Amino acid sequence: MKKYSVGIDLGGTKVLIALVDRETGEVLSSVKKKTKKDKGPKNIIRKMTDGVEELLEEMSVLKDEISSIGIGAAGQIDRENGILIGAPNLDCYDLNIREFISSNFDLPVFLGNDVEIATIGEMKFGAAKGCDDFVCVFVGTGVGSAIVKDGKIIHGATGTAGEIGHIIVDLNGRPCACGAHGCLEAYASRSAIERRIEGALKKGRHSVILDYMESGKSMTSSMIQKSIERDDELVKACVDEASEYLSGGIASIINFVNPKLIVLGGGLIEAVDYFYKNTIKKAKAKSLPVPASKIEFKKAALGDFSGVIGAAFLEDGKL
Numbered sequence: 316m317k318k319y320s321v322g323i324d325l326g327g328t329k330v331l332i333a334l335v336d337r338e339t340g341e342v343l344s345s346v347k348k349k350t351k352k353d354k355g356p357k358n359i360i361r362k363m364t365d366g367v368e369e370l371l372e373e374m375s376v377l378k379d380e381i382s383s384i385g386i387g388a389a390g391q392i393d394r395e396n397g398i399l400i401g402a403p404n405l406d407c408y409d410l411n412i413r414e415f416i417s418s419n420f421d422l423p424v425f426l427g428n429d430v431e432i433a434t435i436g437e438m439k440f441g442a443a444k445g446c447d448d449f450v451c452v453f454v455g456t457g458v459g460s461a462i463v464k465d466g467k468i469i470h471g472a473t474g475t476a477g478e479i480g481h482i483i484v485d486l487n488g489r490p491c492a493c494g495a496h497g498c499l500e501a502y503a504s505r506s507a508i509e510r511r512i513e514g515a516l517k518k519g520r521h522s523v524i525l526d527y528m529e530s531g532k533s534m535t536s537s538m539i540q541k542s543i544e545r546d547d548e549l550v551k552a553c554v555d556e557a558s559e560y561l562s563g564g565i566a567s568i569i570n571f572v573n574p575k576l577i578v579l580g581g582g583l584i585e586a587v588d589y590f591y592k593n594t595i596k597k598a599k600a601k602s603l604p605v606p607a608s609k610i611e612f613k614k615a616a617l618g619d620f621s622g623v624i625g626a627a628f629l630e631d632g633k634l
């Protein structure tokens with residue numbers, strides 16, 4: 316077995332590239348590049364190849380010592396052919412990532428999505444280590460999830476299984492970016508909480524969150540946390556509402572999939588313990604008694620590195 320793999324987490328605003336030890340899962344070195352301004356296929360590919368080259372040089376690692384390059388992208392992907400079908404945030408469509416990256420490095424290249432790589436990271440070295448039957452739910456800008464059965468991620472017929480953010484929780488509800496109405500994501504994500512708080516502020520409600528907000532910048536999970544610490548009524552009410560919906564979604568997972576463990580991660584879960592604790596309490600209360608009596612909850616353990624670590628091990632499922 317070769318000693319290292321490269322893991323790449325290609326997000327909407329940044330790409331994180333890491334050299335990972337295949338035995339320990341340790342990130343030996345990493346480099347982060349912003350993708351906000353220089354988008355488009357050429358720029359994105361160049362940022363990834365530059366990053367890999369920088370890492371190999373910095374760590375004095377030869378290409379021969381690398382087993383593979385794994386990439387997880389936020390967007391629609393074609394795993395089999397290594398194609399990024401659509402990533403509006405990166406202005407990339409039908410981009411054959413595998414072909415470009417492998418022609419640069421002459422190494423096997425594997426493509427997955429962002430939720431998938433974070434889940435593999437948690438399964439190999441994080442909160443789900445040693446468990447082969449669990450569901451990961453990540454709450455941030457959106458709500459994503461992945462189902463793991465017998466140590467393998469369930470992809471479904473079109474590779475899109477686990478889209479819990481788009482289960483419908485209100486038939487006549489809020490519009491969702493996917494085009495439907497009443498999706499969980501429109502109620503339980505950080506963006507949904509942000510929209511609720513901003514809507515109330517515009518109507519003249521007061522909140523201490525104003526002390527942390529700068530004009531033109533978006534609300535962060537840590538601002539939400541600081542406001543809760545100060546017992547802010549408005550922020551608490553909006554977080555409670557999101558928690559109510561998310562717990563309904565999680566109760567549905569418990570009843571429908573009956574996993575041993577649910578790992579919750581993402582910015583909002585990591586920063587706001589109040590949200591995490593309330594959500595799991597409510598989810599247990601809303602699910603059927605038998606699966607609820609056995610379900611275990613854990614917070615994701617690898618933070619920002621879960622994606623690159625998981626991406627470095629994408630090959631394990633494919634070789």
Ligand SMILES: [Zn+2]
Nearest residue numbers: 481491493498
């Ligand atoms: Zn939707």
